[in-house]
Amino acid sequence: MTTTMLKPIFKEFIEKIRPYEPGKPIKEVERELGLRRVVKLASNENPLGPSRKAVRAMRHALREAHLYPESTCFYLVKRISEELGVAENQILVGNGSNEIIEILMRGFVSEGDQVISSETSFLVYPILTQVMGAEYIAVPMKDFRYDLEGIFAAITEKTKMIFIANPNNPTGTYVKAREVEDFIAKVPKHILICFDEAYVDFVDAADFPHMLFHAKTEKPNIVLLRTFSKSYGLAGLRVGYAVAAGEIIRYLHKVRQPFNVNSLAQAGAAAALEDRFFLWRTRLLVRSGRKYLYKRLAKLGLRAIPSQANFILVDTGYAADEVFEALLRKGLIVRSMKAYGLSTFIRVTIGRRGENALFYRLLKQFLKEKQK
Ligand SMILES: Cc1ncc(COP(=O)(O)O)c(C=O)c1O
Known part of the structure; x- marks a missing residue:
């Protein structure tokens, strides 16, 4: 049966929906780019893993x-x-x-x-x-x-x-x-x-x-x-x-x-x-990671929206998809905010200390190359 034959039962208001695009999964990036270790700071997950x-x-x-x-x-x-x-x-x-x-x-x-x-x-x-x-x-x-x-x-x-x-x-x-x-x-x-x-x-x-x-x-x-x-x-x-x-x-x-x-x-x-200790550790990690990233982003001269959550919205000044792709090629997944109408913004989830530092290093490298 062809879709044309099915057309009468498709609801027009459902056809118009733009499907939700989740953060890119780690395994997919590893497969596609042949990378061994990929870090995901794209879906506001807990970097400590489950309790x-x-x-x-x-x-x-x-x-x-x-x-x-x-x-x-x-x-x-x-x-x-x-x-x-x-x-x-x-x-x-x-x-x-x-x-x-x-x-x-x-x-x-x-x-x-x-x-x-x-x-x-x-x-x-x-x-x-x-x-x-x-x-x-x-x-x-x-x-x-x-x-x-x-x-x-x-x-x-x-x-x-x-x-x-x-x-x-x-x-x-x-x-x-x-x-x-x-x-x-x-x-x-x-x-x-x-x-x-x-x-x-x-x-x-x-x-x-x-x-x-x-x-x-x-x-x-x-x-x-x-x-x-x-x-x-x-x-x-x-x-x-x-x-x-x-x-x-x-x-x-x-x-x-x-x-x-x-x-x-x-x-x-x-x-x-x-597991109260796990919750305590998570909160501590997010709060200290947030502080660290705000300091680093300020050092890069970027606007970061003040966040009370486990992620930060950042205006990189460059096309969000380009920043996303550049970091992805280096094995770091963040979220481009283009789908939200914020064409130069990315969203980064607070990770472990090393992951936050990796984000800072790769973003700094990207900006340096753009400003050459
Ligand atoms: C504001 C908000 N509400 C709800 C959810 C969904 O959470 P859950 O995993 O419980 O479906 C999310 C997940 O990203 C979210 O950002």
Whole structure:
């Protein structure tokens, strides 16, 4: 059968979607360029690898791989509930927080509705909005930060959800507690405001909002998203969760697949919560790496956007794809920001000390060659 024959069943709004382009995988670069050692600072992963406790728990869980996982993620939910001091019926676990975003969309957004967020934010929001046949409004940023007043002004009768990545990916910037308080006080209560806190563990700003408090106290239209992919080093397992009012979680359970989180992921994530030393080491590494890179980037005379996350957005002054390619050939994967409309910016994930130093050295070399 040809695609032309199938044409009538293809949805036009899905055909128009530009697929998400993930960071280039290490193995692919090694294969393509014949390199032996490739460093990836492109997907905001944890450079320490997974916690040993998580690995041990998964090894143990393997023995029961013939059984379906617990559909409700009973033990993991219990552990998250204890950790955050939130009732168990206020937690929904998903196959990465990406899946939770999809579950939210399927639950609350229909064709013709609107979803609002910011430009230069997480590209999964527009993609999943488009999958629903809904309209995505990307409000311009102000100095690389979410413009909450602009977002409020963009609300219409069709608005169902607002996504706020805080800190934001790919800018690393954040919205402050005061701004958020004003915003949630005036947004109509039938619109869900989703705070995506994938990078919250790397924040050290004192005026960062305590959204967990709002979600805990069952504010009816607030949803909080967190993930095990970043600070817990478990991106490959795909575990994320939502915290929201019990009424919302009960509704979302109807939307999800019965076994959406596999048994190894459940065991690994629960054990990772026990490994406080790992989390401490991760935070320390990110904070010191961030400091180091800001100093080095300033030395190179480059503009680096102040970040509260485990990555930095940098204006290299040269075509982003060219910088990306040049570093790639030397075995370092970063992310070109061209797809985000930032034609001279790259995003670099904070790595281990040696990896950060390698990034600095290669970028310096690139700039030197360009300035010859
Ligand atoms: C803002 C934001 N939200 C969510 C995610 C997805 O996380 P997960 O791996 O839990 O799907 C990412 C990952 O890059 C992200 O940057």
